[in-house]
Amino acid sequence: MSDKQAHLNGAYYGPSIPPPTRNYHRPGRGSGCGCGCCLLKCLFNIIITAIVIIGLAVFIFWLIFRPNKVKFHVTDVQLTQFNLTSNNTLHYNLALNMTIRNPNRRIGIYYDRIEAKAYYEDQRFDTVTLTPFYQGHKNTSYLNPVFVGQQFVRLGADETSEFNEDRVNGVYDIDVKLYLRIRFKLGRVKTGRFKPRISCDLKVPLNTGNGSFGGTFKTTRCDLDF
Secondary structure, eight states, X not given: OHHHHHHTTTOOOSSOOOOOOOOOOOTTOTTSOHHHHHHHHHHHHHHHHHHHHHHHHHHHHHHHHOOOOOEEEEEEEEEEEEEEOTXXXXXXXXXXXXXXXXXXXXXXXXXXXXXXXXXETTEEXXXXXXXXXXXXXXXXXXXXXXXXXXXXXXXXXXXXXXXXXXHHHTEXXXXXXXXXXXXXXXXXXXXXXXXXXXXXXXXXXXXXXXXXXXXXXXXXXXXXXX
């Protein structure tokens, strides 16, 4: 037996041995997510960074300027005429005294356009445009819109009944709204334009000349809506 294996010179003539398996790895495939994950991660980091920067900017702005809400009040009203004819023509004479308080120490306000509109039972009966102005820091400004004239108003049976009730009581529910176009001044920087609306729901007594028939008007705070 030993002579036979020596004769084969160490060669192996048994079953064939399969070649070793080679593993090929292609980028972007397999268990890893490759470039797609990198892009998503970068995008996520950018978004988080932007949120942090914006948050810091807003916080710094608040620390520097500490903005406070501007306050609008109607301090006095004179209503000397408010008559409704049989053909729904409203004759009116209404004058208001209004105050605008800017409590901010570092923010000024440009009132580029001021449009005052008067309503009764959701029907607009007059519009006046007031003079533009600039309001400085910690300042109180005054507006004096006056509505005089006559206007057809479309009142139904319910609204006419409300008018007759107001006439008996001597007090009318009149809404005055200011439509503004404003800019803010922060130091030397001026912002873009904003268009807030100011709503004043008023209980207006009729002044007959011998005093107010429906009592005395009370100062009314208006609502600011951006």
